[in-house]
Amino acid sequence: MADPTEWTLQSPPFDSISQVRFSPTNPEHLLVSSWDATVRFYDSSEIVNEQKTKFDHRAAVLSCCWENGTSAFSGGLDCTVRHLDINTETTTPLGAHDDSISSMVWSAPQNALITGSWDRTVRSWDLREGGTPQQQQTMPERVYHLDIVGHMLVLAMASRLVRIYDTRRMDAPLQERESSLKYLTRSLACMANGEGYAMASTEGRIAVEYFDASPEVQANKYAFKCHRQAIDGVDHVWPVNALAFHPTYNMFASAGSDGTVSIWDPKAKKRLRQFNNFNNAVSSVAFNCDGGRLAIASSYTWDEGEAGAKTAERPAITVKKMGEEIKPK
Template sequence: MAFFGSSNAAATSTTGDTSKDIEVKREECPTDSISDLSFNPAIDLLAVSSWDKNVYIYELSQQTGVGGKWKFEMPAHVLCVAWSKDGTRLAAGDTEGNLSMLDLRTNPNPGVVANVPTIPKAHPGGNGLQGTIKCCRWFQTNGQDFLATGSWDKTVKFWDFNSTNPIGTLDCAERVYSMDVKDNLMVVATAERHIHMVNLNEPQKIFKTMTSPLKWQTRTVSCFTDATGFAVGSIEGRCAIQYAEDKNTSLNFSFKCHRQQDQANRDVAKVYSVNCISFHPVHGTFSTAGSDGTFHFWDKDAKHRLKGYPEVGGSITATGFSREGNVFAYAISYDWSKGYSVNSPNQPIKLKLHPIVGDECKPRPGSKKR
């Protein structure tokens, strides 16, 4: 969309520009930390989940910019959202294990949607937050849509929404922290640094389990654009590139990111969590964003940073590229990395859209896109 910048604009510096980024109006933004976001794969809509128990859907328009369109409330804090492959349905999960699905085909009129169909305690868990649905992803098998939900109850469940019961359950080694799907590859990252890989032609079977190549707690995983592997980020300011097939293990590597040199002691580096990783749908390059309030674009095949962007005024908690790759959305809010006591009403809560212009996300000449 031309509204988000001309593709003719060229950027030659490795330092990116955020001065043209578009911010969602304060009155249309969540009132508590933003946990997840998801671009619709068919039309220009962006869904956002929040700790304020609401799901927000925004429309991106060349004429009017970005504005709120739909909103619905869940019983508890919402941690994840995901669009179906055709863009008609939006799933969301909360900290009490409830699973909701908004169908735009039956709710075509914008506004606050009441009584969104919900499966109560889809992950019943136990005491406290054990049934929390941390992540959800849609996938297709034999042309049929299914939803996978990953929970702190140490399971991934599969749903077709023909009933309120899951059609299958995958037992994981530990609590599910992050999950992603691309084509037939599903990657599930759990506590204690376990990573499961699943062939979605056999979704109730783990075909490979590994320990994260990063030595500290896993924060996020994201599948490559071509589904040959994934990237993983940790709380210790590192990112690893990992291929699924053993024949490509020589291509695996990790690198440091989201670190700042201590000005008082030049031998000390401040280390920040890598909160989110997103792959560009066209170029196969990827972004990292972290607790230091910066985001960066990378070319994994050239092992090269394409662009680094200045601090945005708070931790970045969720990111994503639009379906055409011309918009990069990022959420600024408290990420709980310093615990409950540090959270306060003064923490920024913002949703911003960065127009992708020029060569910002294009791989270096000679790089092989994967």
Template structure:
């Protein structure tokens, strides 16, 4: 039986309270970024983690199943690095940022230094999101920017092979199989079928009342997506009309005020990540907590204590055995809310026992 971070994988995460998660086995990634962390993504084929930061860099770490970590490569931008992704074969890592560029390191070619990076995409405004996908049978990257453009890039040429103007600035984006979901300003969501990448398949306004912060496509079945907003709510949305009756939203990342029990403090939902095996998902927010959920049972599986700072980004590794989360300022209170004393670190949480497993069918809530 495999072990994670020194803990037997069959062990319960909390014997006293089965819905209370345990952080005692979580470990910190060594030599983390020097400024706020904007994104983190595991390689789909190896034990590597890419991380973008407001210090203008994208870091690539080697992550072992026992929680040990080490830096192995780095990319640099001329402004804050905002998003990262991997090629499907795990041989190339990409990052995009406020310098209006996306860059690539070819790790298979032995490239590890910033000087070996290649610019692979450009926008007229900062690039907020970069994703890797198979489009029309070709391996491409997709970028979404504050210039209201989604662009498709074949790495064999310097100009985009296609582009699509969306309703507003791109705030969040996710891709899986043939589905691309783009969340923009003014709460608009564009669903694009990558078999017809130049056309918006569905154009809807978020069912949540406030600004969209994150969208994440269901896994393993890419038939819908989850949305998180700044109002401490999450929505589960299916794409096809026949499934609309199963859409729902729920409150999360809220806390009763310590001074007035009639007042609820509301926090932004910054990150949503789906477990690659079980199809359950995590939410994490400005309140400094993360939770695991079962969307089909409409049930929270585990809730975790406050980690000492806001959580800005999350990701599961390819096996679902490690859950990474970034504890760093998320800019939810603007520039004035930032200070040198705030934590800035990447934590690795071992997914133990039934933490992320869906509830048995027929189980009482």
């Protein structure tokens, strides 16, 4: 029986989905970047449920983000930062990195796009400067993920390195940390309340961290196991591919290669709900601006190599209405 609280979007990408991102102003508008070298823009409402436009790229797109309700950005394996105009359906190159662009966020306080790359740099861009980065910082390792809340920018890099910056003073990091997780960082998300962030890894673990470096606050950080299954008596550990914090309640969603999405209360340190029924790995999740819906991208993530790709189903994007399970108890 179909779940009345969720629906699947029409015209999904043909290859793995790298990110889903809701508009900061319209709770129905959704951007989806993909390895099929496109960024697609949807009206994700249950009534309309259609792709409005598609932005073609030269190679796989690894990241996208919104500036406002009509302007967005994208980047990926072709190393180019692109500006996407939703109204005119046009794509404009803004600049480039020396290697693939892995992650990007819009900093509203700085009115700038911030991009991270495998070229070991983080760059900030101003649309008024015609493609010249305002600032560039060299990192000790490849940048895999970045996220921002207010002025706090968190970078997760190779070799389990983490840096925290104040975007008003990017000349030096506020803090340098080593991930408390033992393996490769797979996902990162900042808390909506600005107190810290969560990061997850390929080993099926999530760490909850706090910005305040005082011993009293640091005593509250913790890590836990998740996205694990016992199949025929054998324990299977799945990568945690994506994290997303609710904009109001500060609960967060985690998405795994086990095809499930879980909702967690970081204060109570417990799972509130788990959503199953996804035939592929879940590669990305995002709450919309009012927190009433969660976009869930299910697509093959190459955990099982080419053999798994032969049997994987076509990517899908599910929009799920959030109920009481997202509210603090």
